[in-house]
Amino acid sequence: MRAHPIAFVAALGFAMTACAGTPGAGMLTSADGRTLYTFDQDTDGSSHCQQAPCSTNWPPYSVEAGAPQPAGLTMIKRDDGSQQWALGGKPLYFFAGDRKPGDAFGDGLKGVWHVARKASSGGYSY
Template sequence: MTRISTLLAASALALALAGCASMSSSRMPGGVAEKNGALVGPNGMTLYTFDRDPSGGGKSVCNGPCAKNWPPLLAGSDTPTGEFSVVERDDGARQLAYKGKPLYYWVKDTQPGERTGDGVNQVWRTAKP
């Protein structure tokens, strides 16, 4: 009986942990996920934040030429919850933000998992959950 009880307890724990994992990932909108300690977009590419964007200011200051090198992660039609929000860009597009900071890709990352944009000009940071 002890072995069966142990197996049942282990199974219940595994199910509970699986439920927690699916709950946390389901809170991330628009296909955003966490991979190796970084936020990644639906395409698996690393996401970044810009130190010059005002935290919680609801605005991106990376527009024009800046946005060519740092394309924004545009928000889908779903309404983000928790630490995710949407900011309106100068061109009227909706950009996804995390903890009040708009999210961007780096044009020089060519493969999923690359983080070559981290630390660029001492103002770009890998977005971390």
């Protein structure tokens, strides 16, 4: 059974999506509804997904010039000098296999990619 998301804006620039069922419950999305992911092999403040094919399949949630900083997110600097949004120091990514807002096909891939989501405690999990 597929969940049908209902998105609401949590802060400037990103949203949390509440869904009936998994994986949507409390998942973080970009302002346009695209699911955001974390990578277990990243260390706080550093991306380990900067070269193809990783960066092709998992593009970074890049900081656009002049973009306001969403509440709860920080910026990290990538090796190429660009900036990427991070949650709790963990870089955030999109998954190229997601085709439309609310898709979360990357969740659990290879056991190391996870949807970033709001935890029941009010914090975030990744």
